[in-house]
Amino acid sequence: MGYRQFTSKLARVIYDDEVVDAGCEKLFHCDWLAANSRCALVERGKAVMFAYRGRELVFKQYHRGGLIGRLVEKTYLYSPLSNTRVWREFNMLRAMRELGLPVPRPVAARCVSVPPLAYRGALITERIPDSRTLTEILRERPLDNEAWAKLGALIARFHHKNVYHADLNASNILLTGGGDFYLIDFDKGTIRRSLSRQDADANVARLRRSLCKLQKRCPEFHFAEDNWQALERAYRAAIDQPENQAG
Numbered sequence: 001m002g003y004r005q006f007t008s009k010l011a012r013v014i015y016d017d018e019v020v021d022a023g024c025e026k027l028f029h030c031d032w033l034a035a036n037s038r039c040a041l042v043e044r045g046k047a048v049m050f051a052y053r054g055r056e057l058v059f060k061q062y063h064r065g066g067l068i069g070r071l072v073e074k075t076y077l078y079s080p081l082s083n084t085r086v087w088r089e090f091n092m093l094r095a096m097r098e099l100g101l102p103v104p105r106p107v108a109a110r111c112v113s114v115p116p117l118a119y120r121g122a123l124i125t126e127r128i129p130d131s132r133t134l135t136e137i138l139r140e141r142p143l144d145n146e147a148w149a150k151l152g153a154l155i156a157r158f159h160h161k162n163v164y165h166a167d168l169n170a171s172n173i174l175l176t177g178g179g180d181f182y183l184i185d186f187d188k189g190t191i192r193r194s195l196s197r198q199d200a201d202a203n204v205a206r207l208r209r210s211l212c213k214l215q216k217r218c219p220e221f222h223f224a225e226d227n228w229q230a231l232e233r234a235y236r237a238a239i240d241q242p243e244n245q246a247g
């Protein structure tokens with residue numbers, strides 16, 4: 001029981017055999033997804049939610065970026081899969097769950113080589129039940145400062161475990177109906193041997209920029225300076241505590 005890998009013609013797949021089996025490659029095909037989700041058209045860059053064997057799952061495909069330099073990740077030539085973005089995110093989710101951090105369970109990842117030099121990656125995770133992104137929620141209603149403080153303490157918990165989230169914005173934070181936060185989308189993130197204060201602060205600053213930008217675009221957006229202060233105060237308090245006492 002656990003994680004298994006296999007290689008088919010041009011693809012390589014890793015999957016959690018407690019959730020799916022070796023037949024899971026079909027879940028990565030646009031036709032199968034379109035037939036088994038409410039998404040009529042599977043577009044690149046858009047997450048697709050679907051049910052499979054009694055579980056709610058989420059499929060996402062990686063953007064390859066624009067220009068040739070970005071299109072071909074250099075590492076692909078030398079270490080075909082372990083260094084691809086999708087493999088890294090899969091393994092990072094796995095490691096974070098082992099550390100007890102609230103992130104989605106990784107279910108399967110697939111890399112297809114696109115000769116001669118490129119590849120295409122996709123990831124399937126378990127959907128966080130009854131959750132919405134912070135962006136969606138704040139468009140509708142405010143959160144109380146207790147919730148903002150809870151989020152601040154949670155970010156500190158990730159930082160205590162040396163997790164660097166490369167893109168901590170409001171759409172990469174989920175909140176459940178029960179009031180629990182989850183972080184998602186660890187594309188290009190890393191678990192460092194030791195996370196520097198500078199990088200940790202950059203994560204927090206990135207989130208603030210994202211919230212301010214959303215507010216600028218939509219005056220109805222429920223985000224106020226004292227919300228940010230509640231988050232930051234809780235973050236600082238938690239980060240100053242030894243790890244085992246942090247929230």
Ligand SMILES: Nc1ncnc2c1ncn2[C@@H]1O[C@H](COP(=O)(O)OP(=O)(O)O)[C@@H](O)[C@H]1O
Nearest residue numbers: 045047058060104125126127128133171184185
């Ligand atoms: N495990 C999950 N549970 C619930 N919703 C998810 C999950 N993974 C992704 N989503 C939804 O899909 C969106 C896109 O996924 P994300 O991993 O952020 O990819 P990207 O931003 O690169 O497209 C998220 O903002 C969120 O709305």
Ligand SMILES: [Mg+2]
Nearest residue numbers: 171172184185
């Ligand atoms: Mg995202």
